[in-house]
Amino acid sequence: MHYYGTSSANEKGHLTIGEVDTIELARQYGTPLYVYDVALIRERARGFKQTFERLGVTAQVAYASKAFSSIAMIQLIEEEGLSLDVVSGGELYTAIKAGFPAKRIHFHGNNKSAEEITMALDYGIGCFVVDNFHEMNLLQSLCERKQVKASILIRVTPGIEAHTHDYILTGQEDSKFGFDLHNGQAQEALNHALNNQSLHLMGLHCHIGSQIFETTGFIKAAEKMIQKLAEWHEEYQFTSEVLNLGGGFGIRYTKEDTPIAPSNYVEDIIGEVKRMMGEKGLNMPEIWIEPGRSLVGDAGTTLYTIGSTKEVPDIRTYLAVDGGMSDNIRPALYDARYEAVIANKPEAKRENTVSIAGKCCESGDMLIWDLPIAQASPGDILAVFCTGAYGYAMANNYNRIARPAVVFVENGNASLVIKRETNEDLLRLDVPLHKTV
Numbered sequence: 001m002h003y004y005g006t007s008s009a010n011e012k013g014h015l016t017i018g019e020v021d022t023i024e025l026a027r028q029y030g031t032p033l034y035v036y037d038v039a040l041i042r043e044r045a046r047g048f049k050q051t052f053e054r055l056g057v058t059a060q061v062a063y064a065s066k067a068f069s070s071i072a073m074i075q076l077i078e079e080e081g082l083s084l085d086v087v088s089g090g091e092l093y094t095a096i097k098a099g100f101p102a103k104r105i106h107f108h109g110n111n112k113s114a115e116e117i118t119m120a121l122d123y124g125i126g127c128f129v130v131d132n133f134h135e136m137n138l139l140q141s142l143c144e145r146k147q148v149k150a151s152i153l154i155r156v157t158p159g160i161e162a163h164t165h166d167y168i169l170t171g172q173e174d175s176k177f178g179f180d181l182h183n184g185q186a187q188e189a190l191n192h193a194l195n196n197q198s199l200h201l202m203g204l205h206c207h208i209g210s211q212i213f214e215t216t217g218f219i220k221a222a223e224k225m226i227q228k229l230a231e232w233h234e235e236y237q238f239t240s241e242v243l244n245l246g247g248g249f250g251i252r253y254t255k256e257d258t259p260i261a262p263s264n265y266v267e268d269i270i271g272e273v274k275r276m277m278g279e280k281g282l283n284m285p286e287i288w289i290e291p292g293r294s295l296v297g298d299a300g301t302t303l304y305t306i307g308s309t310k311e312v313p314d315i316r317t318y319l320a321v322d323g324g325m326s327d328n329i330r331p332a333l334y335d336a337r338y339e340a341v342i343a344n345k346p347e348a349k350r351e352n353t354v355s356i357a358g359k360c361c362e363s364g365d366m367l368i369w370d371l372p373i374a375q376a377s378p379g380d381i382l383a384v385f386c387t388g389a390y391g392y393a394m395a396n397n398y399n400r401i402a403r404p405a406v407v408f409v410e411n412g413n414a415s416l417v418i419k420r421e422t423n424e425d426l427l428r429l430d431v432p433l434h435k436t437v
């Protein structure tokens, strides 16, 4: 049994997280329920931040809030002294309502609207990560109208794409994001920014992929960006204050995954960046990174109640839970894999193999195929691990299923941070054609 973070089994033989009995949580808050291990989030945040401090490198670790955004989550990130990456007006609004310091907010997105940019300018955020010429022009005209100056990074596609264990070098990067580093687009963006009184160009950004288990791809991307910075230093006397290497650090969803610790990612990458900057005779810029999944992914566990069973003789047994693709769409979307245990007996021998089905009207609504599991009965609580990133964030109301509640647990205490949606909430925006009951 692999326990994540502070999870363990108590004297009753129940799964605990943050010293709180998960069966008690399921009873008190209902299921499906997302449970976040706050100590593990803090540990990860410190793992990244303190490594930069130890290496004497000025840095910003910006939590990619697309992984899981809520007021409480953002307040926790603020407690840990991290920065914040947002990609929409909604994520920005959440940050504002959480009271997150404006200067540590970075605004991403490949199609920011005038309303979103205006909200960000009014709040005085620290940096726009500019993705394309349309955005640069829009930002410039809004800044001129408001007579303010915006700090920006230019997002580039360095021609490297990394996924899990692989990275591939792609000649002409085929991506909807960013300016191509090699075909002249990035240089045109640089010229545009440097000749613009309303924009302050701080440096470059790239994000090469997700669930990456090696540092090679990050280092290759950094190398390409540093090469370009050296050319631009020579040609335009441009000195980059910031080099943002994005997020994508991998986590362990199943035993096939072999992530490395945050400190190792940072040490490896920084060592190489320092060396390359030195070789080019450039000053070391501030390093920014944007972890999402690696801060919250394995800190999240979803509790479900087991309901119906269907046996297909000689083929498989389906065990259905009270959630599914409405609270975790990743298996259907990406074929994502998870591990799970029966939370009321996590240590029991796993003598059966079952497939965990959701309750949505969709054959593809399967959470886990062929899971080794102890004998399960209706009413047992299933704990699916590692659901903290892109789980609640991608939750939806398919079949008009209400979204689950979210609790934070730490040192024996549980606090509700997102309430369970009610049927009334589901109808909140409906406008009837006729008078209703």
Ligand SMILES: Cc1ncc(COP(=O)(O)O)c(C=O)c1O
Pocket: 064, 067, 085, 108, 207, 209, 210, 211, 246, 247, 248, 249, 290, 291, 292, 293, 294, 389
């Ligand atoms: C620009 C950018 N930064 C950071 C992230 C966070 O990635 P991860 O959650 O894999 O760390 C993403 C994810 O899509 C991204 O697009």
